[in-house]
Amino acid sequence: MGNAEGGRVTVVVATRNRVDELRRTLRHLEKLDPRPAVVVVDNASTDGTAEAVGSAFPDVLLVRRPHNTGCVARNTGVLYADTPYVAFCxxxxxxxxxxxxxxxxALDAHPRLALVAASVAVGEEERPDPVNQDLLRSPLPRSEGLPGPRILGFLACAAVVRRSAFEEVGGFDALLFFGGEEALLAQDLAAAGWELCHLRDVLVHHHPSAVRPPGVWRRSLEERNALLTVWLRRSPGTVLARTARLAARSLHDPACRRGLAGAVARLPSAVRRRRPLPVRVERDLTLLERA
Incomplete structure (x- = not known):
C-alpha cells in the first residue's frame, strides 16, 4: 500500500464493534500533516464498521477479517504497509x-531502534497516563546514542515500530489473542538485538471507549497472558515463582483463577514454543521487576 504524500509511517488500526469511536479516530488521523496512510483491520465487526469505513473514508484501506483474530489483526495490517515504519492505533x-x-x-537516526513508545494523554482533560512516568523513569541502563530511556514495555496503541524488526520477530503472538500482548513482543525484539525507547514528546490521545469488555474478563486475560509470557520466555526460577504466585492469588480472586485456568489450557502450546531469553534480557527484566 502506498502513501500518496511519500510519508514514512503507516497507521494500523485494529477494531471490533466500535464504529462511532473508529469514526472519531479516523477523522483525527485525516487532519494530520503530512497525512499518513491508514489501514483499518476489522475483526469481524457486526455493527456496520466495514460499511461505515468504506463509505466515509475512501482513502483508508479496509481489511475485513472473517473472525476475530485479536492482537494478530495488527500483524495483518502491517502486511499491507510499504512504509519503513508502522504506528499502531x-x-x-x-x-x-x-x-x-x-x-x-528518531528511527531514521538510530538504525538499531525498533520501537518508539509515546506518551499518552487520557480523556478530554488530557490526563497523563501513569505509564508515562513508568517509561520515563526506566531503570534500565541507557544505550549510547538512544534518544530516550531504554524500555522493555509499551502500550500497543502508542507505539511506532520499524516494520522490518516487527516482521523479523513475528509481530504479536496469536497464542495471547488479547490483553498484555505487548510484553512478549518487547522481549522478542530485545532478544533479537533491537532497542526500544520512550520519547516524551511523541504524543497519543486516548479517549477510552464506552464499549469495553467486563473488567473481570479483561483482567483474567491479562493474568493469563502474563503467565504465558513467563512460560514462553523466562528463566525456570521465574517460571516457578510466577506460577506459584498466581496459583496462590487464584484462591481468592476470580480473575486470577480464570487466568490460571486459561494459561493451563494453553500450556502444551507454550511448551512447544518456549524460547528462553538471552541472559542480558533476563537481567534487564529482573532489574525492572525489582524497581
Missing part, C-alpha cells in the same frame, strides 16, 4: 500532530 486513540514525524526522525 486503537479505535479509541489517535496520534497528535507532529508525533509520527518525531518518531520517524
Amino acid at each position: 486503537d479505535d479509541d486513540s489517535w496520534w497528535a500532530p507532529g508525533a509520527l514525524e518525531r518518531a520517524a526522525d
Whole structure:
C-alpha cells in the first residue's frame, strides 16, 4: 500500500464493534500533516464498521477479517504497509500532530531502534497516563546514542515500530489473542538485538471507549497472558515463582483463577514454543521487576 504524500509511517488500526469511536479516530488521523496512510483491520465487526469505513473514508484501506483474530489483526495490517515504519492505533486513540514525524526522525537516526513508545494523554482533560512516568523513569541502563530511556514495555496503541524488526520477530503472538500482548513482543525484539525507547514528546490521545469488555474478563486475560509470557520466555526460577504466585492469588480472586485456568489450557502450546531469553534480557527484566 502506498502513501500518496511519500510519508514514512503507516497507521494500523485494529477494531471490533466500535464504529462511532473508529469514526472519531479516523477523522483525527485525516487532519494530520503530512497525512499518513491508514489501514483499518476489522475483526469481524457486526455493527456496520466495514460499511461505515468504506463509505466515509475512501482513502483508508479496509481489511475485513472473517473472525476475530485479536492482537494478530495488527500483524495483518502491517502486511499491507510499504512504509519503513508502522504506528499502531486503537479505535479509541489517535496520534497528535507532529508525533509520527518525531518518531520517524528518531528511527531514521538510530538504525538499531525498533520501537518508539509515546506518551499518552487520557480523556478530554488530557490526563497523563501513569505509564508515562513508568517509561520515563526506566531503570534500565541507557544505550549510547538512544534518544530516550531504554524500555522493555509499551502500550500497543502508542507505539511506532520499524516494520522490518516487527516482521523479523513475528509481530504479536496469536497464542495471547488479547490483553498484555505487548510484553512478549518487547522481549522478542530485545532478544533479537533491537532497542526500544520512550520519547516524551511523541504524543497519543486516548479517549477510552464506552464499549469495553467486563473488567473481570479483561483482567483474567491479562493474568493469563502474563503467565504465558513467563512460560514462553523466562528463566525456570521465574517460571516457578510466577506460577506459584498466581496459583496462590487464584484462591481468592476470580480473575486470577480464570487466568490460571486459561494459561493451563494453553500450556502444551507454550511448551512447544518456549524460547528462553538471552541472559542480558533476563537481567534487564529482573532489574525492572525489582524497581
